Amino acid sequence: MNLMSTLLLLLKKDLVLEWRTKEFITASLVFGMLIVVVLNFGIRLTNDQWATAGPGILWVCFILSGIIGVGRAFQNDFDNDALIGIDLLGVNRDIIFLSKTFSCLIFVFTMELVLVIPFIALLGFNPFSVSLLAVMGLFSLGFSIVSTLFVFVANQTKSKDVIMYILILPVVLPILIASVELTRELVSGYELSFTNHWIVILAGFNLVYLVICPWLFGIILDE
Amino acid sequence: MKKIRNILLAMPIVLMLVNIYLIFLVAPTDINLGHIQRIFYLHVPTALLSFVVFFTVAGLSVSYLINKNKAVDRLSQALAEVGLVYVTLALITGSIWAKPVWGVWWTWEPRLTTTLILWFIYVAYVMVRSYTADTNRGSKFAAVLGIVGGINVPIVYYSVMLRSIHPGPVIGDETKLPDSMLWVLVFSLITFGVVLLALVKERHFTLYADQVISDHKLRRQQKSII
Amino acid sequence: MYMFLLQANLPSNLGYLSAAYFVAWIMLFGYLIFIAKKRRSLEITLENIKNEDKEL
Numbered sequence: 001m002n003l004m005s006t007l008l009l010l011l012k013k014d015l016v017l018e019w020r021t022k023e024f025i026t027a028s029l030v031f032g033m034l035i036v037v038v039l040n041f042g043i044r045l046t047n048d049q050w051a052t053a054g055p056g057i058l059w060v061c062f063i064l065s066g067i068i069g070v071g072r073a074f075q076n077d078f079d080n081d082a083l084i085g086i087d088l089l090g091v092n093r094d095i096i097f098l099s100k101t102f103s104c105l106i107f108v109f110t111m112e113l114v115l116v117i118p119f120i121a122l123l124g125f126n127p128f129s130v131s132l133l134a135v136m137g138l139f140s141l142g143f144s145i146v147s148t149l150f151v152f153v154a155n156q157t158k159s160k161d162v163i164m165y166i167l168i169l170p171v172v173l174p175i176l177i178a179s180v181e182l183t184r185e186l187v188s189g190y191e192l193s194f195t196n197h198w199i200v201i202l203a204g205f206n207l208v209y210l211v212i213c214p215w216l217f218g219i220i221l222d223e
Numbered sequence: 224m225k226k227i228r229n230i231l232l233a234m235p236i237v238l239m240l241v242n243i244y245l246i247f248l249v250a251p252t253d254i255n256l257g258h259i260q261r262i263f264y265l266h267v268p269t270a271l272l273s274f275v276v277f278f279t280v281a282g283l284s285v286s287y288l289i290n291k292n293k294a295v296d297r298l299s300q301a302l303a304e305v306g307l308v309y310v311t312l313a314l315i316t317g318s319i320w321a322k323p324v325w326g327v328w329w330t331w332e333p334r335l336t337t338t339l340i341l342w343f344i345y346v347a348y349v350m351v352r353s354y355t356a357d358t359n360r361g362s363k364f365a366a367v368l369g370i371v372g373g374i375n376v377p378i379v380y381y382s383v384m385l386r387s388i389h390p391g392p393v394i395g396d397e398t399k400l401p402d403s404m405l406w407v408l409v410f411s412l413i414t415f416g417v418v419l420l421a422l423v424k425e426r427h428f429t430l431y432a433d434q435v436i437s438d439h440k441l442r443r444q445q446k447s448i449i
Numbered sequence: 450m451y452m453f454l455l456q457a458n459l460p461s462n463l464g465y466l467s468a469a470y471f472v473a474w475i476m477l478f479g480y481l482i483f484i485a486k487k488r489r490s491l492e493i494t495l496e497n498i499k500n501e502d503k504e505l
Contacts (some may be wrong), residue, residue: 146371171344177382423494
């Protein structure tokens with residue numbers, strides 16, 4: 001079986017599993033909605049203030065719900081030692097990592113898409129544009145790469161839930177900054193271009209971690 | 224052997240006393256800032272050394288993941304712990320310095336933010352190790368974090384720098400340091416470096432002893448089974 | 450002399466200065482004591498181990 005079909009098979013496994021349990025989507029969406037509700041009572045902003053503060057609030061919401069989601073998404077794999085099982089079958093470890101990352105990417109991206117709706121409906125702040133989809137995609141990819149590695153690490157420590165946040169948040173900070181600034185630019189009417197330095201940061205981050213994380217994952221999967 | 228150890232322990236203390244003398248009595252008082260500028264000789268060395276230590280840990284982590292040499296792992300653990308103490312010091316002294324000079328305890332300026340993120344990564348490094356039951360696994364996880372952190376720090380610096388390009392106060396416009404201040408700074412840097420090495424050496428010994436003791440227990444268990 | 454007069458007008462901020470150095474010494478000493486304690490208990494254990502090995 002060649003690498004590509006293995007990757008697709010593993011990806012399909014994750015998607016089917018998620019379709020049946022809906023663990024990621026339920027956990028992250030309910031949590032994200034709750035943040036929106038709590039925020040509504042926590043802050044009172046005028047329309048002008050929303051334009052500056054809104055993008056930051058949106059992405060903090062995405063990132064926290066995302067971490068809740070990825071924490072749930074891998075639970076099945078750990079409860080049944082499924083990753084070790086797949087590894088023992090002799091599947092290329094980079095492929096295992098990438099399949100997890102891509103399934104994560106799909107979940108996170110979907111979650112973000114759905115979560116924008118309560119943002120528009122409940123808070124009256126509309127950040128949505130087609131260009132934002134590109135930003136969301138790039139962010140979700142970087143976020144998925146990093147959290148696939150770190151959720152795997154956090155799961156084998158004593159207090160997984162705390163460790164997960166402490167590991168993921170400082171590392172994804174650059175792409176959080178980039179996404180927030182890009183969204184702010186988009187909201188105030190700028191056009192997105194490939195030479196925008198925030199796009200360069202997002203792409204560069206993804207590229208660097210796409211090389212390093214599979215290598216590190218392969219090493220720590222040993223035991 | 225004991226004598227050598229005593230000398231090694233005495234050296235940082237002597238250096239530190241000389242350093243205090245230099246900082247408070249020899250170094251000139253800054254014309255613009257006054258006495259408060261003397262925090263500089265504490266703040267800059269700790270901040271600088273914590274970054275040096277951190278990149279050393281990142282390098283050692285790569286080496287550990289490739290060769291699985293336990294001595295390297297112990298060294299990076301000792302370094303990271305002392306590094307955490309130093310980076311904490313750098314943050315606190317920086318904040319105490321900023322208050323009277325800039326009028327605020329903190330600004331989200333690239334260097335400060337990067338140092339704060341470095342602190343978080345150090346904390347995560349120490350936590351991951353102690354929260355993992357299996358020590359071998361803990362070492363590997365810590366090494367992973369050391370590497371990711373080493374890559375992350377420059378990216379954070381760059382992205383925070385881009386973010387704060389537009390407004391923001393002009394901070395740290397480096398006017399050239401007079402020689403009399405520079406020499407005290409260099410001496411202070413050496414002193415804090417020696418203190419760091421002494422602390423690392425002591426911490427490394429305790430880690431080594433831990434290893435010897437647990438190996439011994441394991442051997443005894445094996446014997447009693449036979 | 451002129452320099453001295455200039456300096457006299459500066460806010461001394463000695464409180465901040467001493468606070469910074471105080472915190473620094475406390476932290477470094479605290480960590481040193483933490484290690485020293487650990488070291489002492491470990492040395493005792495190592496000694497015990499040596500004695501046990503002799504008995505065996």
